[in-house]
Amino acid sequence: MDIGRAKRGATERSNTEKWLWGGISCLALIAIPFVLEKGFSQYDLYLVIKILVFALFAMSFNLVLGYGGMMSFGHAAFFGVGAYCFSLLLVRASCPLVLAFLAAPFAAAIVGLIIGYFSVKIKGVFYFATITLSFAQLVYILAFKWRSFTFGDDGIQGIPVPAFISTDVSYIPYYFFALVITLICIYVLWKISKSPFGMMLMSLRENPERAAFIGIKVERYRLIAFVISAFFSGVAGVLYALLETSIAPEILYWSMSGDVILMGLLGGMTLFLGPALGAAIMVFLNSFITSYTEYWGLFLGTTLILIVLFFPKGLGGLAVEKYRTWVKGKKK
Amino acid sequence: MAVLEIKGLRKKFGGVMAVAGVDLEVQEGTIHSIIGPNGAGKSTLFNLISGYYPSDGGQVFFKGKDITGLSPQEIVKMGMGRSFQVTEIFPKLTVFANIHATILYHRGEGLRLFKNAGRLFREETEEILSMVGLIDKAAETSGTLAAGDRKRLEFGIVLATKPDLLLLDEPTCGMSPAETSETIDLIQEIAAEKALSVLFTEHKMDMVFCIASSITVLNFGTIIAAGKPEDIRANEKVQQIYFGEDQCSLK
Amino acid sequence: MPFDPSILFVQFVSGLSRAMILFLMASGLTLVFGVMNVINFAHGAFYMIGAYMAFTLTQYLTGPLGFWVTLLIAPTIVCIVGGIVEVTLLRRIYKKEHLLQILLTYALIFVFNDLIKIIWGVDLRIVNLPKSLQGFVRFFGHRFPVYYFFIIGVGTAVAILLWLLLKKTRFGKVLRASAEHRDMVGLLGYNVGGLFTLVFVLATWLGGLSGAVIAPTVRLSLGMGMEIIIQCFIVVIVGGLGNIWGALLGALIAGQVYAFGILILPNFAMAFLFILAAVIIIFRPYGLLGKAA
Numbered sequence: 001m002d003i004g005r006a007k008r009g010a011t012e013r014s015n016t017e018k019w020l021w022g023g024i025s026c027l028a029l030i031a032i033p034f035v036l037e038k039g040f041s042q043y044d045l046y047l048v049i050k051i052l053v054f055a056l057f058a059m060s061f062n063l064v065l066g067y068g069g070m071m072s073f074g075h076a077a078f079f080g081v082g083a084y085c086f087s088l089l090l091v092r093a094s095c096p097l098v099l100a101f102l103a104a105p106f107a108a109a110i111v112g113l114i115i116g117y118f119s120v121k122i123k124g125v126f127y128f129a130t131i132t133l134s135f136a137q138l139v140y141i142l143a144f145k146w147r148s149f150t151f152g153d154d155g156i157q158g159i160p161v162p163a164f165i166s167t168d169v170s171y172i173p174y175y176f177f178a179l180v181i182t183l184i185c186i187y188v189l190w191k192i193s194k195s196p197f198g199m200m201l202m203s204l205r206e207n208p209e210r211a212a213f214i215g216i217k218v219e220r221y222r223l224i225a226f227v228i229s230a231f232f233s234g235v236a237g238v239l240y241a242l243l244e245t246s247i248a249p250e251i252l253y254w255s256m257s258g259d260v261i262l263m264g265l266l267g268g269m270t271l272f273l274g275p276a277l278g279a280a281i282m283v284f285l286n287s288f289i290t291s292y293t294e295y296w297g298l299f300l301g302t303t304l305i306l307i308v309l310f311f312p313k314g315l316g317g318l319a320v321e322k323y324r325t326w327v328k329g330k331k332k
Numbered sequence: 333m334a335v336l337e338i339k340g341l342r343k344k345f346g347g348v349m350a351v352a353g354v355d356l357e358v359q360e361g362t363i364h365s366i367i368g369p370n371g372a373g374k375s376t377l378f379n380l381i382s383g384y385y386p387s388d389g390g391q392v393f394f395k396g397k398d399i400t401g402l403s404p405q406e407i408v409k410m411g412m413g414r415s416f417q418v419t420e421i422f423p424k425l426t427v428f429a430n431i432h433a434t435i436l437y438h439r440g441e442g443l444r445l446f447k448n449a450g451r452l453f454r455e456e457t458e459e460i461l462s463m464v465g466l467i468d469k470a471a472e473t474s475g476t477l478a479a480g481d482r483k484r485l486e487f488g489i490v491l492a493t494k495p496d497l498l499l500l501d502e503p504t505c506g507m508s509p510a511e512t513s514e515t516i517d518l519i520q521e522i523a524a525e526k527a528l529s530v531l532f533t534e535h536k537m538d539m540v541f542c543i544a545s546s547i548t549v550l551n552f553g554t555i556i557a558a559g560k561p562e563d564i565r566a567n568e569k570v571q572q573i574y575f576g577e578d579q580c581s582l583k
Numbered sequence: 584m585p586f587d588p589s590i591l592f593v594q595f596v597s598g599l600s601r602a603m604i605l606f607l608m609a610s611g612l613t614l615v616f617g618v619m620n621v622i623n624f625a626h627g628a629f630y631m632i633g634a635y636m637a638f639t640l641t642q643y644l645t646g647p648l649g650f651w652v653t654l655l656i657a658p659t660i661v662c663i664v665g666g667i668v669e670v671t672l673l674r675r676i677y678k679k680e681h682l683l684q685i686l687l688t689y690a691l692i693f694v695f696n697d698l699i700k701i702i703w704g705v706d707l708r709i710v711n712l713p714k715s716l717q718g719f720v721r722f723f724g725h726r727f728p729v730y731y732f733f734i735i736g737v738g739t740a741v742a743i744l745l746w747l748l749l750k751k752t753r754f755g756k757v758l759r760a761s762a763e764h765r766d767m768v769g770l771l772g773y774n775v776g777g778l779f780t781l782v783f784v785l786a787t788w789l790g791g792l793s794g795a796v797i798a799p800t801v802r803l804s805l806g807m808g809m810e811i812i813i814q815c816f817i818v819v820i821v822g823g824l825g826n827i828w829g830a831l832l833g834a835l836i837a838g839q840v841y842a843f844g845i846l847i848l849p850n851f852a853m854a855f856l857f858i859l860a861a862v863i864i865i866f867r868p869y870g871l872l873g874k875a876a
Contacts, residue, residue, distance in 0.1 A: 071682050118865055125681040126622050126824070130816050131864045134857035141851045196441040196449045199433040206422035213382070213420070214434045214493055215408040216442065224443075254813075258689060265686055295701065301693030308687040309675055 033175040045171040046243070047287055051280045052182045053239045058263040058275030059189055060232035065261065066269035067193060068225045069205030073129040073257050074115065074136025075233055080252035082108040082234025083241040084143060087156045097162050105234035111139065112230020113223070120222035123208075133254050140252040155248030159241055167245070178239050185232050186276075192228065193272055201225050262304060268314025277316045334393075335360045335497050335529045336381070341390035343373075343380055343553075350376040352553040353390065358497070358546075363523060363530040365540045368550035374533040375417060377550070378501050381531075382414045383407045395496065413495030417502045419482045421489065423475030427466055430474050430485055432457045434492035456492075463525070464488040464518065480511035484518065491522065498523070500532035504539060512536065516543060541565065593725050594842040600731040602838025603738025607793035608811060609818040609830040610745060611786030617762040617825030618782045621673065622681060624688035627812030628695035629787040633661045633794025634803050635699055638708045650713035654795055661791025662784045669783040674776070692812075696805055708803040716799075730800060737796055741789070742831060749827065758782065762825060813853075814841075817860040823873025832871060 036045040061075050086104035089095035095103075115135045122128045143150045150156075161167065165177045192198055204211040204218050212218055241247050250256070259282070260275075267278025282300075289296050311318045336358040343351040351373045358364045366374050379385040381392055383404040391400045399407055408414075422430050435453045436442065461467040464484040469477065474485055483503060490498060503519065504512040516539050523530050534540050540547065541561050548558040549570050557567045564570055612626050636657040644652050672691070676684050716733050719726040749755035761768045761778060769775040794807075801807070818837045822829025840859050844852030863870065 071685070118861070122864055122868065124868075125685065126816075127820065127864050127868060129685065130820055131861055133813070134817075134860045134864075137857050138854060141848075141854045141857075145848070145851060191446045191448075194449055195447050196436040196444045196452065199429065199436055199449050200442050202425060202429075203422050203433045203437075206424055207420055209416075210420040210422060210489070212404050213408060213414055214437055214489060215405045216437055217405055221442070228445075255809075261686070262690075295697045297693035297700075298697035301690045301695075301697070304690035305672070305687055305694070308679075308683050308690065312679075312683060 029179060033172045037170060037172055042171055045175060046167075047283060049171060049175050049178050049243055051283045052178050053236050053243060054260070054263065054279035054283055055276035056182045056185055056239065057233055057236035058260050058267070058279045059186060059272075060229045060236065061260045062264050062269060062272075062275045063189065063192070063201075063225050063229040063232075065264055066271075066274070067198060067201045067205065068222060070120070070222060070226075071125050071129050071261065072119070072132040072226075073254060073261070074132035074134075075229070075260055076252050076254060076256035077115065077136035077139040078108040078112055078230035078233035079237040079240070079256065079260075080143070080247075080249075081111045081139065082237025083247045083251060084150060084156070084237075085234075086238040087159050087241045087247055088150070090160050091156055101238055104238045105231045108234025108237065109227050109231040112227045112233075116223045116226035116230070120219045120226060133257065136252070136257060137254055140249060140254075143249045143252055150249070153249055155246060156241075157246045159245045159247070161242055161245055165242065167243070174243065178243070181235065181239060185235055189232065190272060197221070197224070262300070264314075265304060265307060266314055268316030268318075268320075270313055271316045271320060274314050274316035278314065281315065333360045333396075334358060335395055336531060337393040338381065339391045339393075341377070341380055341392065342388045343376055343385060344388050345376075349553050351380060351387075354550070354553070354555055356548055356555075356558075358529055358531050360529055361527055362545045363520075363532070363543050364546050364548070365544035366531070366533045366548045366550055367535075367537070367540055368533075368556075371552075372550040373553040374550055375501055376553075378414070378499055378533065382412060382499055408493055408495075411494070411496040412499060413490035413493050413497070414499040415483070415486045415490055415501060415503060417505050419479070419486045421474050421482055421485050423473070425474060426470065427472055427474050427477070427485055428457060428461065428470040431460050431488050431492050434489045435460075438493050460488050460491050463491065463522065479507055480514060483507070483511075483515055487518065487522065491526070496528060498528055498530045498532070500530065502533055502535065504534065504536060512539060519543065589723055589725055590846075591843075592723060593727065594846060595839065596727055596731055596735075598839040598842030599835070600734040600738075600838075601841060602834045603734050604793050604797050605814060605818050605837055606738050606831050606834035607741060607789050607796070608815045609822070609834055610741075610827050611789035612815050613819045613822070613825055613827060613830045614758075614789075615783060615786045616819070617827075618758055619677060619779050620765070621677060621684055622688065623673075623786075624685055624812060625668075625691035625695060626786070626790055626815060627808035627810075628692055628699075629661050629665055629790035630794040630811050631695070631699060631803075631805075631808040632664060633657050633791030634710075634798040634801075634807060635703050635708065635794075636660055636791070637795040637798040638703070638710050638803055641710055647714065650716070654792070657795040658788045658791035661794070662788035665787025665790075666780055666784045668787075669780050673783065674779070677779070692808060696808065700805060703803075705805060710798040710803070712799045728800075734796055734800075737792075741792070745827060754781070814856060817856050820860055820870055821863050823870025826870070826872045829870055829872035 032048060033045050036048060057075075057079055061072070064070050064072050064075075082104045085107040086100045089100040089103060090097070115132065119128060119131050119135070122131055144153055146152070147154075165174045167174050200211075200216055200221050203214075204216055204221060208218050237251070240251070263278035263282050264275045265278065266281050267276065268274030271277075285299075286296060289299050307314060313321070334357045336356070338354055338356040341351055341354045342349070354377060356366075366377065368374055376385070380387045383399070383402050383406070387400065391398055393399065394407070394410060394412060397410070399410065422433065425433065432449070432453065435456050436449060439453065441447070441449075441452060458467060458470075461470055464487050466481060466484055466488065469481065474482070477485065500519070504515050507515060519530065519532070520543055522528065544561060546559065547561055547564045549556040549564060549567075556569050557564055608626065608630055612623060615621055615623050615626075637653050640653040640656055641649055644650075668691075672687075676687055712730060716730050718729050720729055720732070749759060757768060757773055757778060761775070765775075768778070814837065818833040819830060820833070821836055822831070822833025837856055837859065840855045841852045844855035848854055
C-alpha cells in the first residue's frame, strides 16, 4: 500500500468541497456581526467576540495540554499578564496601541519562560498541576498586593481603546479586529501543530522515555511549547482587555486556569479545533443558563462528569467519530 | 575493532551491588549476547551503557570514545539504539507516525515550527516500515498492535536513528514461540542488511545459542564466563546456574 | 512600637491548631491516593458539607451536649454521602489516567458547591462555640482560645486512632498491603471494591469531621472548599503522597508557614504555602517522607 498515494487521492477528491466550505465560512464570518447586532442585540455580538478570545486562549493552552500532555493549572498567569501588561502600558505610559500589542505577549512569554523553566522538569500530572498553580497564584497575589503598580483589586478601569476599534457605539469594528488577530494566531498554531516540532511534542507526550531514547531533549521541547503557548495566551489576554475595557486581578485567579482546561475537555483535547468548540459552548451556555438559573455550576459540573465518563474525547471528538462512521456507512 | 568496550563497570542500589565490575567487548558486526538468571544485573547493565543510570565506577567506550556519564540523548546521537524489555513505542500515534517522528528528529528537523511534517521523509519512513514488515499496518494506531508487531515497530524506531550498535533488552520477552522465532529472524536480517553490531540480553537459551557469535554470562552482577557459544555450553559453572536447552529452533 | 516576641508563641499555637485541621483533611486525601491511586480534587467539598451540617445541627441541638452530638452526627452524614459518591461515580475512574481523575473530581466540586448553595443559600453562616469550649486560657501572659486546644486535642486523638487502625487492626494491614500491591490483595480473595469504598468513607469521615470542628471558628462560605483543597494538596506534596505521617508532618509545617505568613502578608499567607510547594516540588519531588515510585 502506498500511503503517500492514498493521501493525495483523498485531497484531490475533496478540493472542491474544501473551497465550498471555505467560501461559506468566510461569508458566515463576515455576515455574523451584522446579523447579530442588527437582528438580535449588541450583547450577542459581544458574546461571539468573547468566544473568539477564549477560543484563542484555549487553543494556545491546548498546545501544552493536548499536544504536549502537560496539564498546566496556571495558564491564567499568561492570559492575565498579557492583559495587564497591555493595559498598564496604555494607561500608565500612554503607549501606542501597536507597541503595547506587541509587547504584552512577549511579557507573557517571558513569564512563561520563567515558570516553564522550573515546571517542565516535573514528572507526574498532580505535581505539575500543583506547581503551575502555585506559580500562577503567586502572580495573582502580586497583582493584588502591588497596588501602586497594578491598581490592586480596583483593577484597571477605562482602558483607552483607540477609536477605530472602540466598542462604545458598536461591537462590529472590534469584531473584525479580533477576528483577524485570532485567525492569524490560529493559523500559526495550526502550522506549528503540523510541523515536525508538533510531532516531537506528541511523541514526548506519548512516551517521554522513548522520546529521550531517540535523542529528544524532552525538557527543552516542553519548554518551547510552554513559551509559545504563553505567548498566544497573552495575545488572548490583550484581546480580552480591549473587549472589556477594564480588567481586574480575578483574571489571574486559578479558576480562570480551570475554565480553560474545561473548555479543552468539553470540545476535545485531541482535535486541533476542539478547544475552540469548547470555548464556544462554554461561553454561550454560561450566558444562556445563567439567565434562567443561578446554578450554572451544577449544570457545568454534571455535563463535564458525563463527558469524562462517556465522551473523554469531548463533544468535538464525538462529532468527528460520528462523522467518520457516517462516511464509512455511505461508502458501503 | 571493538565497537563497544566496558571496563570495570559498577552500580550500587542501596546496599546491593547490582553490577560489580563488569568487563565486556563487542566486536564490530557481531551479535553478542548477555545471559544470566533473573536479577543478574542484565537490565541494569543496559541502563548503564545507554546512559539511563549514572554508574558508580568504570568506563564505557563506544566506537573508541569514552561515553561514561553522557546522557541517553547524546549516546543515541553517537549511534547506539536501544529497545526495552517492555516495548516502548508511542501508543496513540499511528505506526507510520512512530517511525516518521523518529526520522524527523534524527534528521534535525525537530525544531522546525513552520514546515509541514507530512511531506518530509515519507520514502525513508516507508522503507523502514517495509524492513520491519509493518508497511501494511502503517495507518493503524500503534497501541492496538499485537506484542510481536509492537516489537517490530520498536525495532523500526530504533533503526530510524541509524544506529551502529543495537542494544536489545530481552527482545522476545513475553512472546509465543512463533513470535519469538519471527523476531529472531528479523534481528538477524536487520543486523546483516545494515551491517550492525548487536548486544542483547535473553532468557531463552535456544535463541541465544543460535544467533550469538559470542556470549557473556552474568550472575549477581559479575561475569561468570565469556566466549564462544560452544565454550559457554561446555562451561561447568554456567551449567550449574541453569541447564540450557541447546536446540536450534531456526534454520 | 517594640516587637513583642511572645506573639510568635501565639502564632505557633494558632499554627498548630490549623495544622490539625489540615492533618485531618490531608490524611483522608493521602489515604485515598495511597490505597486507591486516585486524586480527589473534591475532597474539600466534604469538608464544606461537614461544616454546613454542623451549622444546621447546632441550630436544632441547642442543649449542652448539642455540639458533641453534632460532632458525632455531621461526619457520619458526610461519610454516607462519600460512600454514595464512591459507589456511583468514583469507581468508574480508578483505572483512568490521573488527568481525567483530576478533571472529573474538579467538575464534582462545581456540582457540590451548587448543591450546598441550593440547600443552605449564599449567605455567610456562623456556628456558635459551645459554652463548654468558650473562653480563653492564659499562658505566658497571652490569651489563647480554649477552642484551639480542643482542635489540637481532636487532631492528636485522630492521629493516634489512625495509627492504631493501620498498625494493629486487620483492616489496617489490608490497607497497607493494598497500597503496596493493589492487584495482589484482590487475588488473595479480599473484596477490593468494598475495601475501596470503606477507605473512601473513612477519608470523607475525616473530611467531614475537620469541617465540623473548624465550623465555629470561621464564617461558612461557598468558597471554603476550594481554599482548603489547595492547602491540602500542598500538605500532601510536602509530606509525600500516600504517607499518613507525611500528611502529619506536612500539616505541621504548612500550619506554621501559614501562621507566620499571616504576620507578613495578612491577607495572602497562602503565598508562602505556594512558595513552599514550589520549593518542595523542585527539590524534593516525592515529599519529605515520600519514596520515589
